[in-house]
Amino acid sequence: MRFTELPKRWKTQIIILSSISVLFFVLLIIFNLFLNEYRAENEKQRTKLVKNDSELIGERIEIPRDGKNSVKANLYMPDTIGNERLPVVFNIHGGGFVGGDADVLDTQSDRIANEWNVVVVTINYTKADVKPISYGCEEIRDVVLYFADQAESYGIDPSKFTLIGYSAGAYYAAESTRMLQQSDFDMASLVLCYPWTTGLNANKLKKDFPPTLFVLSGQDPISQKAKKYVKDMESTGLEPDVIEYENAVHSFIESNNPEGMIENSVDMSDVINSEQQSLAREAETAISEWIFDRADHPAGSP
Numbered sequence: 001m002r003f004t005e006l007p008k009r010w011k012t013q014i015i016i017l018s019s020i021s022v023l024f025f026v027l028l029i030i031f032n033l034f035l036n037e038y039r040a041e042n043e044k045q046r047t048k049l050v051k052n053d054s055e056l057i058g059e060r061i062e063i064p065r066d067g068k069n070s071v072k073a074n075l076y077m078p079d080t081i082g083n084e085r086l087p088v089v090f091n092i093h094g095g096g097f098v099g100g101d102a103d104v105l106d107t108q109s110d111r112i113a114n115e116w117n118v119v120v121v122t123i124n125y126t127k128a129d130v131k132p133i134s135y136g137c138e139e140i141r142d143v144v145l146y147f148a149d150q151a152e153s154y155g156i157d158p159s160k161f162t163l164i165g166y167s168a169g170a171y172y173a174a175e176s177t178r179m180l181q182q183s184d185f186d187m188a189s190l191v192l193c194y195p196w197t198t199g200l201n202a203n204k205l206k207k208d209f210p211p212t213l214f215v216l217s218g219q220d221p222i223s224q225k226a227k228k229y230v231k232d233m234e235s236t237g238l239e240p241d242v243i244e245y246e247n248a249v250h251s252f253i254e255s256n257n258p259e260g261m262i263e264n265s266v267d268m269s270d271v272i273n274s275e276q277q278s279l280a281r282e283a284e285t286a287i288s289e290w291i292f293d294r295a296d297h298p299a300g301s302p
Contacts, residue, residue, distance in 0.1 A: 042098045042129050049101040049259070056103060057110040058122065063143045071139045074102050076113040076120040087118045087160035087188070087295065088147060092140065092176075094167030094251065097128040097196075107257040108284075116288045119156050121147065125172060133172070140176035145185060162189045162291050166254050167222065170195030181206055189294045191215065191287055194223045194250050202232035209238055211294045215253070215283055218246035243286055245279050252276040253283055 053060065058074035065071065078086070091109050093100045102122035109120040123143050125136035140163070148158040165173025170192040177190045186208070193215040214230055216223035223244070233240050245252075249271050254260065256277035260268065 051103045057106050063146045065142050072124040074122045076109045078113045085157040088156050089118050089120045090163045091122045092165040092169035092173045094169040097168045104259045137175040141179045160188050164191040166193045168196045195226050197226045197229035202236050212240040213290050214242045216244040217248035220250040248279045253280045256280040
């Protein structure tokens, strides 16, 4: 039967359905174009943060993974190394889930490697505009497990591994810690600095979840929202610690380093200044004291 011979009602329905199908495909094409442009712009902004190899203080390394893409990371060793196996701090940068780069933590990671006498690893996890957040968390998990497996080669102590995350990086750090427990590996401690916590579920955490420290900024809405997650953890029986710097703003710790001035097109004077820098160094000292106190008095010890 030809279209012209169909009842009018059928013709109308076919025309409507055809129009909807065409509109759907047009919208799909427009969305893909937008997504590609969005990804390209994010990649452009991320590239601005990458240092030349000659300028990088840390050592660029790639972490192999069975059947998966390797993960790029930067490695920092203290200048003076004794015979004792060192703790490891995995330093996870922020950037709103789609921005940032491990290189923005270059100066800070080198500083804390020497001041804390630890090995520091910064991880260039895949951003959420390229792969789901869970993929980036799996990358971080696999990097931690790699270093645990290669502990003897690096002279490190797998029982003294700490994840530190900043903003969106704190979300990745928290979820990676949960994934590590699922893989039967327990981090010694977890530090969440002004963390993005929307989407985290405290009910998924085990009762022996690693000791957790929240470092919050008093002038930061994201930090204030994180207080609900602190209460959620407490309601499950966990006992997270909280340090809040009343005058601190978001990203005050990592921004007050030379890398914080890379994006000079934006006025960062409220973040990068002498007051915030002083608070940043104070926070780093407090974090190190908390980490080493946890190492000396692990959960469950008398």
